[in-house]
Amino acid sequence: MPIQLYGQTEFARMIGWKPSKFTAYWGKKNLRIPIPEPYAYVGNRPAWTMEQIEGFKKRLEAKSNDEAP
Amino acid sequence: MLAEWNYGDAYLRYPISDEYTFPDGSRIKVHNIFDPLPGFMKEADLIFSDPPWNLGNLNTFYTKAGRTDYQDSFEVFYKRLFECVREISPKTCYIEVGKEYLSEFIQEMKSIFKYVTFYNSSYYHKKENICYIIRGSSKRQRLPLDYMDEEDIIEWICANEDYTCIGDLCMGRGLVGWNAYKNGKKFVGTELNHKRLSVLIEKIMTDRS
Numbered sequence: 001m002p003i004q005l006y007g008q009t010e011f012a013r014m015i016g017w018k019p020s021k022f023t024a025y026w027g028k029k030n031l032r033i034p035i036p037e038p039y040a041y042v043g044n045r046p047a048w049t050m051e052q053i054e055g056f057k058k059r060l061e062a063k064s065n066d067e068a069p
Numbered sequence: 070m071l072a073e074w075n076y077g078d079a080y081l082r083y084p085i086s087d088e089y090t091f092p093d094g095s096r097i098k099v100h101n102i103f104d105p106l107p108g109f110m111k112e113a114d115l116i117f118s119d120p121p122w123n124l125g126n127l128n129t130f131y132t133k134a135g136r137t138d139y140q141d142s143f144e145v146f147y148k149r150l151f152e153c154v155r156e157i158s159p160k161t162c163y164i165e166v167g168k169e170y171l172s173e174f175i176q177e178m179k180s181i182f183k184y185v186t187f188y189n190s191s192y193y194h195k196k197e198n199i200c201y202i203i204r205g206s207s208k209r210q211r212l213p214l215d216y217m218d219e220e221d222i223i224e225w226i227c228a229n230e231d232y233t234c235i236g237d238l239c240m241g242r243g244l245v246g247w248n249a250y251k252n253g254k255k256f257v258g259t260e261l262n263h264k265r266l267s268v269l270i271e272k273i274m275t276d277r278s
Contacts, residue, residue: 002172003175039179040179041184042189043189043214044186044215
């Protein structure tokens, strides 16, 4: 099964973030919901699978639901 | 057989029917990848291989080697290639591939190594000849290889990677072996076509004399 990989800009768009927010978040450590380790790198640019992106999005949504009043 | 498949007739001057050991201990062998891996290949702590990129390409190498036992599945071939990589268990591995099987090769590499990087590359120093070089390793490194020609990448790897012996499972005319030799490093390799291996033997032995 061919694998499709997505870069930072596409990752940000798929989770509804601006690329600048994603880049800032990507650089942080000890986050409660860390961005997954990239599946691969294209040159020096990280790349993720759709499954990884969707998993991260679900974790974000679950966190925001937990924190809702 | 076409003269161009005789590779300058090096095989007549430096024949190799099975194995050949160079003065520095580097070893090469005429070998079908589907046969058991020669033990000496496990000396490699770094691999660079440029295997055939699809079934048609694979079978042209059988033709050029004067063989008729053609393969009917490219998947069987590349699964065997990565099985050999697993068996050798190098610290770092580079595999060159075209676009058609890039995805499959990335997934195979990812099943062996924690970090996988692939570089946009080209061959014969022509930008329109697009290929990719996939690097698998246990340590992530930022390397300046993206958009370099594959020949320059091989040269860079042999000069700059941290290794004691480089292996090549599809040696061809031995570009990897030649670059390892130029850097005073050991190499090991296998190749289906004895005539292509003779080119490397001649090149190194001529350079030494």
